[in-house]
Amino acid sequence: xxxxxxxxxxxxxxxxxxxxxxxxxxxxxxxxxxxxxxxxxxxxxxxxxxxxxxxxxxxxxxxxxxxxxxxxxxxxxxxxxxxxxxxxxxxxxxxxxxxxxxxxxxxxxxxxxxxxxxxxxxxxxxxxxxxxxxxxxxxxxxxxxxxxxxxxxxxxxxxxxxxxxxxxxxxxxxxxxxxxxxxxxxxxxxxxxxxxxxxxxxxxxxxxxxxxxxxxxxxxxxxxxxxxxxxxxxxxxxxxxxxxxxxxxxxxxxxxxxxxxxxxxxxxxxxxxxxxxxxxxxxxxxxxxxxxxxxxxxxxxxxxxxxxxxxxxxxxxxxxxxxxxxxxxxxxxxxxxxxxxxxxxxxxxxxxx
Amino acid sequence: xxxxxxxxxxxxxxxxxxxxxxxxxxxxxxxxxxxxxxxxxxxxxxxxxxxxxxxxxxxxxxxxxxxxxxxxxxxxxxxxxxxxxxxxxxxxxxxxxxxxxxxxxxxxxxxxxxxxxxxxxxxxxxxxxxxxxxxxxxxxxxxxxxxxxxxxxxxxxxxxxxxxxxxxxxxxxxxxxxxxxxxxxxxxxxxxxxxxxxxxxxxxxxxxxxxxxxxxxxxxxxxxxxxxxxxxxxxxxxxxxxxxxxxxxxxxxxxxxxxxxxxxxxxxxxxxxxxxxxxxxxxxxxxxxxxxxxxxxxxxxxxx
Numbered sequence: 001x002x003x004x005x006x007x008x009x010x011x012x013x014x015x016x017x018x019x020x021x022x023x024x025x026x027x028x029x030x031x032x033x034x035x036x037x038x039x040x041x042x043x044x045x046x047x048x049x050x051x052x053x054x055x056x057x058x059x060x061x062x063x064x065x066x067x068x069x070x071x072x073x074x075x076x077x078x079x080x081x082x083x084x085x086x087x088x089x090x091x092x093x094x095x096x097x098x099x100x101x102x103x104x105x106x107x108x109x110x111x112x113x114x115x116x117x118x119x120x121x122x123x124x125x126x127x128x129x130x131x132x133x134x135x136x137x138x139x140x141x142x143x144x145x146x147x148x149x150x151x152x153x154x155x156x157x158x159x160x161x162x163x164x165x166x167x168x169x170x171x172x173x174x175x176x177x178x179x180x181x182x183x184x185x186x187x188x189x190x191x192x193x194x195x196x197x198x199x200x201x202x203x204x205x206x207x208x209x210x211x212x213x214x215x216x217x218x219x220x221x222x223x224x225x226x227x228x229x230x231x232x233x234x235x236x237x238x239x240x241x242x243x244x245x246x247x248x249x250x251x252x253x254x255x256x257x258x259x260x261x262x263x264x265x266x267x268x269x270x271x272x273x274x275x276x277x278x279x280x281x282x283x284x285x286x287x288x289x290x291x292x293x294x295x296x297x298x299x300x301x302x303x304x305x306x307x308x309x310x311x312x313x314x315x316x317x318x319x320x321x322x323x324x325x326x327x328x329x330x331x332x333x334x335x336x337x338x339x340x341x342x343x344x345x346x347x348x349x350x351x352x353x
Numbered sequence: 354x355x356x357x358x359x360x361x362x363x364x365x366x367x368x369x370x371x372x373x374x375x376x377x378x379x380x381x382x383x384x385x386x387x388x389x390x391x392x393x394x395x396x397x398x399x400x401x402x403x404x405x406x407x408x409x410x411x412x413x414x415x416x417x418x419x420x421x422x423x424x425x426x427x428x429x430x431x432x433x434x435x436x437x438x439x440x441x442x443x444x445x446x447x448x449x450x451x452x453x454x455x456x457x458x459x460x461x462x463x464x465x466x467x468x469x470x471x472x473x474x475x476x477x478x479x480x481x482x483x484x485x486x487x488x489x490x491x492x493x494x495x496x497x498x499x500x501x502x503x504x505x506x507x508x509x510x511x512x513x514x515x516x517x518x519x520x521x522x523x524x525x526x527x528x529x530x531x532x533x534x535x536x537x538x539x540x541x542x543x544x545x546x547x548x549x550x551x552x553x554x555x556x557x558x559x560x561x562x563x564x565x566x567x568x569x570x571x572x573x574x575x576x577x578x579x580x581x582x583x584x585x586x587x588x589x590x591x592x593x594x595x596x597x598x599x600x601x602x603x604x605x606x607x608x609x610x611x612x613x614x615x616x617x618x619x620x621x622x623x624x625x626x627x628x629x630x631x632x633x634x635x636x637x638x639x640x641x642x643x644x645x646x647x648x649x650x651x652x653x654x655x656x657x
Binding site: 052053054073074075076077080081083085087088089090091100101104105148149152 | 551553554556557558559560561562563564567571572575576
């Protein structure tokens, strides 16, 4: 890809004997909001620190806007990073924190003041200029950390768990603000997070990482609906995964002992995924059909907008999520109810690993 | 429950009284009372006897007679000998504090930034010299620096010099001894501040475009300023009164204040003059330090 803005080519990094990154290749376009998602220790933070210049890769190269920045020290890179704990300077007030980076760029005072003023009003920090960092709230600190980076007009902004330190309600609100801000400014964002919901709601595209490798990149819909393997399927959302076997032009879902039609691109598949919301269940009175999938409800979790059911069929348990579309005073399907499960065969996703 | 909280509160409030006032009792008993005694002696009249000064309040003639004089102060301020020795001590304290700072800062930084197991080992190494008497350690320098000492022997073996150079008994050896003795007092408070220092701040500063030297000046130095001040005080103040090191390692080229007080006390047995010197020294030192502390009080911030 020649039009990629940030190009990561074969980057590897070892700490002692531990492989932190193993031949990472990523292409990120201009103005994209890209997430690195993975559980702790997957190497996502190391990759971010390598892009920022705090760590040197053992091998591989990084290009930003066509320029090789692999060996550039952090203070010469045209990018900024927002740290997980914000790393604001405790001895400086809000305004001095924000203008810290500008003072290194040799602007005249008028320009510095103008740009600081603009960013302060953009991030709604007016009136807090003279406050010390420990005198403002967590949400305000987060915005000061953002302002401190954005005032430098970086080509690329790296955000390390930007919302982790906020409480849940503020986090959701800030998610939208962050997306709006990114859209308004058109700056490329790379966000590191372990929270899959956060990654899904923020990103244009995301990379799922595990033990130093990128397993899959794609937009949230692709990654959710067409995960490359079982790990990704389980990491993003809830997954019902079944083994399949080919029997004379048909597939057999082994766990349920149910036959389904062969998908169009006839290929040898070993597994299939049916997301819980794609399985609907209906209460029945007696189990006399053999064609369809029937089961017993083992667990029920009512979550308001939808209800989670754990269904056991043929000694195998899987989930079904049902939307609660009508007002009702009690659950229609309860524990130990006999149910008939159905899904659209188009909603089955086949894969190998 | 609320009853219980009320009782607990009451209990803690009573506890608080002792928490707050125990240090004050300590200060009064071991600092202000001795200081008052020294002040009393400093305004007494010198006399041949034991104690070698006339009693402050004299009942001997049937009446009450207060024997006080400021002549001791007048005397020490009229003789430039005392002032010179005080200035010598100040310059010794200033020089050694600076040297301690320049040597101690990198050490404190390195220790603070080491991994935990190495850090504890290094801290123990810093503290171990305290297990040996300070006198012995200063004396050891005499052995090291003397004509037949290890430095001279090595230099002669290597052929750099033909005969031993004399390194002892001048004010450079005094500075050496002072720096050696007081270095841990600089390192430990500095370490205390630097160990709390969030390394992400260095990364953040670099990330915002500040080169390493600028990062040091704009971030690391201001944040360790309280440690620098604490360490410098811990070195500067005792060194002004230091008399053992000049006594052991110093020569006749410079006289130091602590040594002069010692001589007035034990050699001349002039307690009032010695006390007047001690009081003057305290006042001259304490007043600027109080002003300095008040000035830097506003630099105190919560390092969270």
